[in-house]
Amino acid sequence: MQGMKAFDVVRLYFDRAADQMDLTDNMRRLLLIPKREVQVQIAVEMDNGELATLLGYRVQHDNSRGPMKGGLRYHPEVDLDEVRSLAALMTWKTAVVDLPYGGAKGGIAVDPTRLSRRELERITRKFVDEIHDVIGPDRDIPAPDMGTGPEVMAWIMNQYEKYHGFAPACVTGKPVELFGVPGRDEATGRGVGIFALKLLSRLGRPPRGATVAIQGFGNVGSHAARFLHDAECKIIAIGDVSGDYFRADGLNLADMLKFAHEHRNSLAGYTGADRLGKAGSLLELDVDILIPAALGGVLTAENAARVKAPIIIEAANSPTHPAADEVFAANGIVVLPDILANAGGVTASYFEWVQNRQHYRWGLNRVRQELDRALGDAFEHVWRLSSEQKVSLRTAAYMLGIGRVGRATVLGGIS
Numbered sequence: 001m002q003g004m005k006a007f008d009v010v011r012l013y014f015d016r017a018a019d020q021m022d023l024t025d026n027m028r029r030l031l032l033i034p035k036r037e038v039q040v041q042i043a044v045e046m047d048n049g050e051l052a053t054l055l056g057y058r059v060q061h062d063n064s065r066g067p068m069k070g071g072l073r074y075h076p077e078v079d080l081d082e083v084r085s086l087a088a089l090m091t092w093k094t095a096v097v098d099l100p101y102g103g104a105k106g107g108i109a110v111d112p113t114r115l116s117r118r119e120l121e122r123i124t125r126k127f128v129d130e131i132h133d134v135i136g137p138d139r140d141i142p143a144p145d146m147g148t149g150p151e152v153m154a155w156i157m158n159q160y161e162k163y164h165g166f167a168p169a170c171v172t173g174k175p176v177e178l179f180g181v182p183g184r185d186e187a188t189g190r191g192v193g194i195f196a197l198k199l200l201s202r203l204g205r206p207p208r209g210a211t212v213a214i215q216g217f218g219n220v221g222s223h224a225a226r227f228l229h230d231a232e233c234k235i236i237a238i239g240d241v242s243g244d245y246f247r248a249d250g251l252n253l254a255d256m257l258k259f260a261h262e263h264r265n266s267l268a269g270y271t272g273a274d275r276l277g278k279a280g281s282l283l284e285l286d287v288d289i290l291i292p293a294a295l296g297g298v299l300t301a302e303n304a305a306r307v308k309a310p311i312i313i314e315a316a317n318s319p320t321h322p323a324a325d326e327v328f329a330a331n332g333i334v335v336l337p338d339i340l341a342n343a344g345g346v347t348a349s350y351f352e353w354v355q356n357r358q359h360y361r362w363g364l365n366r367v368r369q370e371l372d373r374a375l376g377d378a379f380e381h382v383w384r385l386s387s388e389q390k391v392s393l394r395t396a397a398y399m400l401g402i403g404r405v406g407r408a409t410v411l412g413g414i415s
């Protein structure tokens with residue numbers, strides 16, 4: 001990220017809030033340095049008989065508020081620094097929504113689109129072989145993230161249970177037929193949509209006809225698009241790795257969802273919309289709401305001044321470089337930070353974990369109802385703090401998260 005490492009970005013945002021809170025240097029170190037970092041070698045035989053040696057990570061950032069929680073990312077750019085930064089974000093995220101969890105994150109440096117299903121399964125099971133003794137329902141609970149989904153979670157559960165016996169709560173985001181919950185899949189995107197409507201209403205704009213651009217059409221982007229489309233917003237641009245698709249009078253979302261479903265979740269070859277030329281231009285469209293829902297680090301010092309949307313919702317983790325964040329603040333652009341904006345996913349994960357432990361199943365309506373309430377409460381809290389303290393929503397969210405983690409740390413005692 002433009003000369004700044006991923007963890008340095010999180011540290012910078014952390015420090016902004018810590019300055020407001022007058023946190024001592026010792027307390028800052030205590031809260032920021034991860035509790036444990038694990039790197040493992042994953043040696044597997046590929047389908048062609050060759051041996052592949054991959055690197056897998058799990059960073060357990062903080063457990064003062066409960067077992068650590070966070071996704072597992074399969075992506076070629078995964079490294080320890082990135083996983084560490086994402087683990088720290090999970091600590092603040094779970095605290096902002098007030099879930100009884102700490103933060104963790106894991107990943108494997110691999111491109112899952114180049115793997116067969118069997119290879120993906122072998123790699124996942126091997127990874128669990130290496131880390132099963134540091135995770136578990138009361139320790140650290142993985143979940144989906146970029147490049148992973150319900151199928152990978154099912155393999156994790158199955159492999160973990162070979163060592164520890166029946167334990168469906170050892171991982172969340174499982175298939176609904178295998179101890180998952182209805183509504184976990186859509187939860188991050190639904191949360192993004194709920195927040196978008198809340199921000200529009202705060203800024204005095206009706207949702208009907210509000211224009212939206214979404215970068216990313218994976219689990220998060222597609223569900224956010226669906227939710228906002230149902231709320232009568234106008235989705236005019238959607239991008240994925242194959243390009244940016246645009247229609248000024250609104251994209252045909254049902255058609256795009258169907259196309260992606262039939263083409264391995266990709267929009268490559270979709271002809272029902274115009275293609276935007278220059279890479280990055282989707283981010284610069286004159287829309288009411290901009291939703292980066294793909295990779296981190298896409299809003300930079302270079303493109304920030306050209307961003308026109310008055311509302312940015314960080315559906316992705318860490319999409320905004322601090323230099324861009326400053327430009328947005330100066331230009332009066334409201335940024336809903338990742339640790340609140342995409343917290344719907346981990347909140348629904350919490351519901352899944354609770355149900356697994358109680359052996360009691362909720363229906364979709366209850367999951368949605370409780371999700372909407374939890375996210376609504378967190379939003380109100382952050383909004384209030386931001387107005388009272390005259391700080392950005394990001395700094396307010398960090399202050400809320402850091403305050404809760406700090407108090408739990410002190411109450412638990414350090415010696």
Ligand code: GLU
Nearest residue numbers: 070071143145345346349
């Ligand atoms: N990977 C998601 C996140 O970044 C979800 C984590 C979870 O459900 O534990 O929030």
